[in-house]
Amino acid sequence: MLREPTSLDVDALVDLLSVSDSARFGLDEPANDFAVLGLIERAARERAGGISFTYVITVSATKSIVGLIHVRQLDPTFEAAEWECTVAPASRGTGIFVEAAHLAGSLAFGTIGAHRLEARVPIQNGRANGALRKLGAVQEGILRRSVRRREGYVDQVLWSILKEDWTTPLVSAMRVH
Secondary structure (H helix, E strand, O other): OEEOOOHHHHHHHHHHHOOOOOOOOOOOOOOOHHHHHHHHHHHHHHHHOOOEEEEEEEOOOOOOEEEEEEEEEOOOOOOEEEEEEEEOHHHOOOOHHHHHHHHHHHHHHHHHOOOEEEEEEEOOOHHHHHHHHHHOOEEEEEEEEEEEEOOEEEEEEEEEEEHHHOOOOHHHHHHEO
């Protein structure tokens, strides 16, 4: 299930975003209570402004947070958007990313009207690159030394998926709260 993050999620999100290979979601500093609270507040402002949406990924049975997914517009009409996601190591390989991506993608393509979703993934993150391939995304290129990580600049793979290639039924977006 996807839901909007709240201030009650700070501790769980600090833990999630402290994993060395987690997506950064615009955080320049290490994940801490202050930074994550700012992320939650920014997510609410940007959703209200219609420029992005951010959801925590929860396990339906336990309601525990196992990930975070963010979709932001790349143009004023939201026809092109970028998404990023991170999933807790204990939940990787369980299919939770694919399910969350189907929900977020169906919302972006169906409700919001996006035409294109892009993702940028460090080239060495084989699991994330494989998951995007499984979703039907197309590798468009390599962005050389395009993002700074602790070890210096790293290459990223640019992926895209188009609305006409999206095969997930749009009704799955009803599980987004």
